[in-house]
Amino acid sequence: MLAEIVLRSNDQLALLRNYYHHKGNDALRDMDLRELKAFIGILIISAVRSDNHTTMSDMWDLPEGNPLYRCTMSERHFTLLMRVLRFNHSAIRAERVRTDHLAPIQKLFDHVVANCRKKYSQGPHLTVDEQLIxxxxxCPFRMYIPSKPASCSVALFSLH
Structure with missing residues (x-):
């Protein structure tokens, strides 16, 4: 899955290189697997630290920000990777979106589902429940349910 993300993100980086005509600019170099893992690591750490409402400039700020962010990569490079991150081939996405709402992440989603099926076996005491988030x-499949406390919600199913 990660190799596919690197491949498709590098396609987007190639488009940016052609658009900006930056020859030899190190900021627009191809992403590798190590860099993607570092990017995901920053996302995970920022979630653990509840930095989701913090601006990126504050996250990378010298006196107040977390030094782990600055040691991993620059704020500018993180922003670039956030911009070019792709999960599928964007050239054919437009035609697929008409029939498949998950087209941008469908291949990744299929991998996750297949791995879940491999690792989880249902038992006799399986319960399926729904949760409104x-x-x-x-989101094209978002529902408005005025009688529910989370007025605009996405229904998720959980297994107990």
Missing amino acids: PFRGR
Whole structure:
């Protein structure tokens, strides 16, 4: 999965290199697997530290920010990787989105589902439940249910 993300993100980086005409600019170099893992690590640490409402400039700030962010990569490079991160081939995505709402992440989603099926076996005491998650982002299958406390929600199913 990670190799596919690196490949598709590098496709996007190539488009940026052509657009900006920067020859030899090190900031627009291809991403490698090590860099992707570092990027994901920063995302995980920022979630653990509850930095999701902190600006990136504050996260990388010299006196107040976490030095782990600065030691891993520059704020500018992190922002670039956030911009070019892709999970599938973007050239054919437009035609697939018409029939598949998960087209941008479908291949990744299929890998996750396949791995879950390999690692989890259902037992006789399986219970399926639903949970409403408050969500205000763009999502084509979001539902508005006025009688529920989380007014704009995405329904998730959980196994107990």
